[in-house]
Amino acid sequence: MLTSTSPLPPKRYSMWEKNNFAYDALIRLVAHRNCYNPCQGKPYMPRIITSRHREGEIERARLYMKSRLMLPTIPLAMVTLLTGYGALAMMWFQDTLTAEALLGSTLLFVLGAILGWGHVQYERYLVKASPEYFARKHKLLEAAKAYRRPKRDLPTEGPHHRGRQWAIPMYLVAGMGMLAMSIWLASKVGVYPAFLLPWAGYFNAKVIFWRDLFVA
Numbered sequence: 001m002l003t004s005t006s007p008l009p010p011k012r013y014s015m016w017e018k019n020n021f022a023y024d025a026l027i028r029l030v031a032h033r034n035c036y037n038p039c040q041g042k043p044y045m046p047r048i049i050t051s052r053h054r055e056g057e058i059e060r061a062r063l064y065m066k067s068r069l070m071l072p073t074i075p076l077a078m079v080t081l082l083t084g085y086g087a088l089a090m091m092w093f094q095d096t097l098t099a100e101a102l103l104g105s106t107l108l109f110v111l112g113a114i115l116g117w118g119h120v121q122y123e124r125y126l127v128k129a130s131p132e133y134f135a136r137k138h139k140l141l142e143a144a145k146a147y148r149r150p151k152r153d154l155p156t157e158g159p160h161h162r163g164r165q166w167a168i169p170m171y172l173v174a175g176m177g178m179l180a181m182s183i184w185l186a187s188k189v190g191v192y193p194a195f196l197l198p199w200a201g202y203f204n205a206k207v208i209f210w211r212d213l214f215v216a
Contacts, residue, residue, distance in 0.1 A: 054131070061127045061134035066213040067141060069206065077203035084109075084196035091190065104185040105193045111181060112201025115174050119202075120209040122167070130159030 088105055091097040127134060178198045186194040 057131040057135040058127060060138045061131040062213060064134045064138035064141065065123060065127065065210065067138070069210055069213065073203050073206055077200065077207050080196045080200035080203060084193045084200050087190050087192035087196075098188075101189045101193075104189040105197050108181060108185060108189070108194065108197040109201040111178060112198035112203075113205040114201075115178065115198075116202040116205030117209055118174075120206055123210075126159050126161070129161045133159040 084105070088097060088101070091101065182194045182198060189197075
């Protein structure tokens with residue numbers, strides 16, 4: 001005898017099961033997006049940068065800046081300072097040093113020091129914002145000192161940060177301004193002080209405002 005069977009009632013899921021299903025679907029979606037890059041067409045694993053790794057990169061960047069200060073910043077600071085003020089001392093011995101020349105030479109030195117201070121502030125920002133760039137250059141420098149072939153090529157691009165497109169124009173404006181000031185005061189303070197004292201202020205300011213590299 002045939003009996004009619006009624007359809008089974010739809011299965012009811014509890015609130016916990018519904019949340020569990022939604023959570024599982026979200027996990028699968030995130031895992032799929034993290035393990036496949038549609039732009040490159042190949043799987044990749046996301047890079048995890050820990051705080052300890054970040055601190056190591058910053059320390060290597062500071063070591064690279066310290067090596068840059070040791071050579072050539074400090075020797076250039078001494079040479080330009082001694083040569084520039086040595087020329088002023090010769091003018092004083094020859095009784096040709098005027099108040100206008102002394103004021104102009106001081107202005108040139110202060111202008112170079114301001115530019116050096118500004119460059120140090122920018123370098124400090126780069127060390128915090130893009131330490132991996134300087135850390136990589138430090139590794140290449142250490143490999144060159146040990147006569148070893150570096151594992152990676154020299155970075156050709158500069159560090160990436162917000163406002164980087166204005167860095168080179170600002171360098172050009174500062175350099176042209178310092179050159180114009182030197183040419184304008186060359187006839188009043190002399191050729192050597194006019195062109196060497198701005199660089200003396202610049203290099204000595206970099207050494208002074210980066211002095212924490214030698215203390216730490």
